[in-house]
Amino acid sequence: ILDNSSYPSLSDVAAAGGEITPAELVNSNLFGKYELGKLLGCGAFGKVYHARDINTGQNVAIKVVSKQRILKGGLTAHVKREISIMRRLHHPHIVRLYEILATKTKIYFVLEFAKGGELFAKLSKGRFSEDLSRRYFQQLISAVGYCHSRGVYHRDLKPENLLLDENWDLKVTDFGLSAVTDQIRPDGLLHTLCGTPAYVAPEILAKKGYDGAKVDVWSCGIILFVFNAGYLPFNDTNLMTMYRKIYKGEFRCPKWTSPQLKRLLTRLLDTNPVTRITIEEIKDDPWFQKGYQEVKPDHEFEFKSWSGSDFDPDSFPG
Numbered sequence: 001i002l003d004n005s006s007y008p009s010l011s012d013v014a015a016a017g018g019e020i021t022p023a024e025l026v027n028s029n030l031f032g033k034y035e036l037g038k039l040l041g042c043g044a045f046g047k048v049y050h051a052r053d054i055n056t057g058q059n060v061a062i063k064v065v066s067k068q069r070i071l072k073g074g075l076t077a078h079v080k081r082e083i084s085i086m087r088r089l090h091h092p093h094i095v096r097l098y099e100i101l102a103t104k105t106k107i108y109f110v111l112e113f114a115k116g117g118e119l120f121a122k123l124s125k126g127r128f129s130e131d132l133s134r135r136y137f138q139q140l141i142s143a144v145g146y147c148h149s150r151g152v153y154h155r156d157l158k159p160e161n162l163l164l165d166e167n168w169d170l171k172v173t174d175f176g177l178s179a180v181t182d183q184i185r186p187d188g189l190l191h192t193l194c195g196t197p198a199y200v201a202p203e204i205l206a207k208k209g210y211d212g213a214k215v216d217v218w219s220c221g222i223i224l225f226v227f228n229a230g231y232l233p234f235n236d237t238n239l240m241t242m243y244r245k246i247y248k249g250e251f252r253c254p255k256w257t258s259p260q261l262k263r264l265l266t267r268l269l270d271t272n273p274v275t276r277i278t279i280e281e282i283k284d285d286p287w288f289q290k291g292y293q294e295v296k297p298d299h300e301f302e303f304k305s306w307s308g309s310d311f312d313p314d315s316f317p318g
C-alpha cells in the first residue's frame with residue numbers, strides 16, 4: 001500500500017493498519033503529510049495546531065485529542081458523537097472535518113483552517129457596528145438553522161467557538177458538546193448540564209429538561225447582545241449572582257441600540273423557552289432580514305479522504 005518514493009501519509013499508515021513510529025513525531029514538525037505549525041488554541045478536549053499539507057500546500061487546523069483523557073472521562077461515546085456529527089455537517093459557515101488520523105494514544109481531527117482566527121479576539125477590542133453585528137448574526141443563524149434542521153444542536157455557542165475565514169466570514173466550530181436528536185430521552189428533552197455559564201439558558205440553570213434548539217437560540221441572543229454592546233447582558237464576578245440575573249432575564253441595551261434590534265434581543269432573551277423566538281421567526285424578523293440571503297449549503301458528498309473510506313468510528317480508542 002505504501003509508496004516508497006514518497007513520505008507515507010498518516011492516513012496511508014492508518015489504512016495499512018500500521019502505527020506512526022515515534023521517530024516520525026519526535027524532533028520533527030512533520031506529522032505524516034502535514035507540516036505542523038503554531039498552536040492556535042486550546043479547546044475543551046485538546047489543543048489545536050495550524051498545519052500545512054506538504055503536497056498541496058493547503059492550510060488546515062489539527063485538533064489533538066488524547067485517547068486516555070477520553071477513556072478516563074468516560075467520553076468515548078461523546079467523541080464518537082462529535083465525529084458522526086461533524087461528518088454530517090456541510091455548510092459554508094461551519095468548520096469542515098476533512099479527515100481523522102490516529103496513533104496509539106491520540107486522535108487527530110484535520111479541520112478546515114479559519115485564517116481569521118477567533119472572532120472573539122476582534123470583539124475584545126470593542127464592539128461591532130449594528131450592520132456588522134447583523135452580518136455575523138445572519139451567518140450564525142444560517143449555520144445554526146442548518147444544524148437544527150438536521151437534528152444537531154450545538155449547545156455551547158459562544159464567541160470563542162466562532163472563527164473567521166480569509167474573507168472575514170463566520171465559521172462555527174467545536175461541536176464537542178453538541179448532541180443529536182437520537183440521543184434525546186423519550187420525553188424529548190436533553191438533560192446534561194453543559195455549556196459556558198454566561199451563555200447558558202435559564203432553563204438549563206433550573207436543571208429542567210431542555211430543548212436543544214431553544215437553548216441555542218438563547219445563546220445566539222447573548223452573542224448578538226455582545227456583538228452590539230461589547231459586554232455581556234448578564235454578568236457578575238459572583239457566579240450565583242450571575243445565575244440569578246440570567247434567571248430573571250432583565251437586561252439593559254446600550255443607548256446606541258436601535259428599537260428594532262432591542263425588540264429582537266428581547267424576543268431572543270425571553271426566559272420562557274416556550275414563548276422564545278424560533279429560528280424560523282428570527283429569519284422573518286425585519287431587523288434580521290435586511291440584506292439577508294439564505295446561503296446554499298455546500299454540495300453534500302461522501303467523504304473519501306478518511307483514514308480509509310471504510311473508517312469505522314467504533315474501532316477506537318485502543
Ligand code: ADE
Nearest residue numbers: 040041048061112113114
Ligand atoms: N482555532 C481553533 N480551531 C481553528 C480552526 N479550525 N482554524 C483556525 N483557528 C482555529
